Amino acid sequence: MEPSEPIEPIGQRDRQYRYLSNSVFWSIRQGFPKWLSLLLVFMSLAVPLLLWTLTSSLQLVPPTFLPTPLAVLAAGVKMFAENNLWDDVLASCGRVIAGFLLAAIIGVPLGLLMGTFYSMDKLFSPLIGTVRYMPITGFVPLIIIWVGLDEPAKILIITLGVVLYNIIMVADAVKFIPNEMINVAYTMGASRWDVLLKVIVPATFPSVLDTLRVNISGAWNFVVIAELLAAQSGLGFKILQSQRFLQTDKVLFCILLIGSIGLILDYGLRWLSHILTPWADPIDR
Template identity: 80%
Template sequence: MTIESISIPLSEPITRKHRHLSPSIFWSIRQGFPKRLSVLLVVMSLTVPLTVWTIVSSLQIIPPIFLPTPTAVLAAGFTMFTENNLGEDLLSSCSRVLAGFVFAAVIGVPVGLAIGTFHSMDSLLSPIVGTVRYMPITGFVPLIIIWVGLGEPSKILIISLGVVLYNIIMVADAVKFIPNEMINVAYTMGASRWDVLSKVIVPATFPSVLDTLRVNISGAWNFVVIAELLAAQSGLGFKIIQAQRFLQTDKVLFCIMLIGAIGLAIDYGLKWVARLMTPWADRVRH
């Protein structure tokens, strides 16, 4: 056998099967979505639960004392506005939520920036923030009464405590997601620490800070009901508790729906503000 007769089998060429995605409108991932279909889905998300509620309550599958009809809820709301001064309660709750949320933002945003920026602040503050975050705010209510009393400051403090820790954690995480390359480039160009903080970190995290505030304001509305347990004489939470005592489910549902409508309006309002203030940011999220 000669060398020429020895044949070395060559490996067969590897053929890869390319998988082609079939086009999809409903399940497309950030590839655009028809406006008409989006509007249709929004309408369905609102009308389907309302239709089910109307059918179940109208047929009295559930007794009216537990689930009144939508028309009964609206009628109860009209009565509360015209006869029970619900407008004043609405203003009281809005002022408490606004004061508590602003106080939580003034504290939470700078502390979150400090934790995310400096390892020293992370080591100093993260353990206490992470520990207190798991403590129920309702457990502090007796202490708040002893420390602050039963006036408006105690209600504002409860709302602030319910929101401020989440502001701190979410802002700190936003800072930590900034690529180190951005900071190193700033140092290379001769920036000081203050320049890096004010001209790199703060602008880069500002869109995330706005999103954090938008998300966490819902917590402020949740805690206003707890806050208005403290000898309150006005507020939506006070109205809910008062109606609950007399099994006035229609009034309870109307106050809950009113809080939801206010929260939805605030959410869309903050989204609009974010688009105006941060046009460079990618808003295709949340």
């Protein structure tokens, strides 16, 4: 009796094996060439600038509503030279930093507690989940009554606009820690305090830095609202003042200046995160 041939599983005879083709542009977490990274960054900035230049130069939109980039730049130089714009930059930066730091001091510890302990989560989640849907602008009259019109009111608006998102994002980062890490710590004799300080805090530290980096943009968004409260300086104040006189070039320059400051802060926080948590993003991008 001749030996029979091996029987292949059903459906495997017609199976065609496919191999992943090489791709630089669409690679998934496999590194990225520096030259292509710089090229894409240049394009992301150059293309909108080119469209803006063409639209304004051809006057597809009236110059009163969309001045050219050169006109905006000239208005900015004039504001620095004649209107002492540096004082407004420093005033807005001071308010943003104060409000953001206060939101971090409150939000990060509370988020860690809510993510770690079910009791804290059940205690604070209903309140935070309700308040975060309320518009901050609705609290402005109450803030004026409670705090007044001075700097504390402006800082409080920025803090309220950021702190709730800090709490929620930090709490979610804690909840993504695998239970195995906590169980191993208990097995090795760790106390609850040890688990919190030596397991949960180090594991969530990269996510906390990312949370702060993302939410600092919210602080700059709320600074314009904050500077509605009888402010005499600040970039938001300059935007509102220029808007009244239809000085679109000054409005656009202040908006671009806020974006530039935010971009510098974003890259600064990324650099700080890379220095403090090199293990969180091992791929050189």
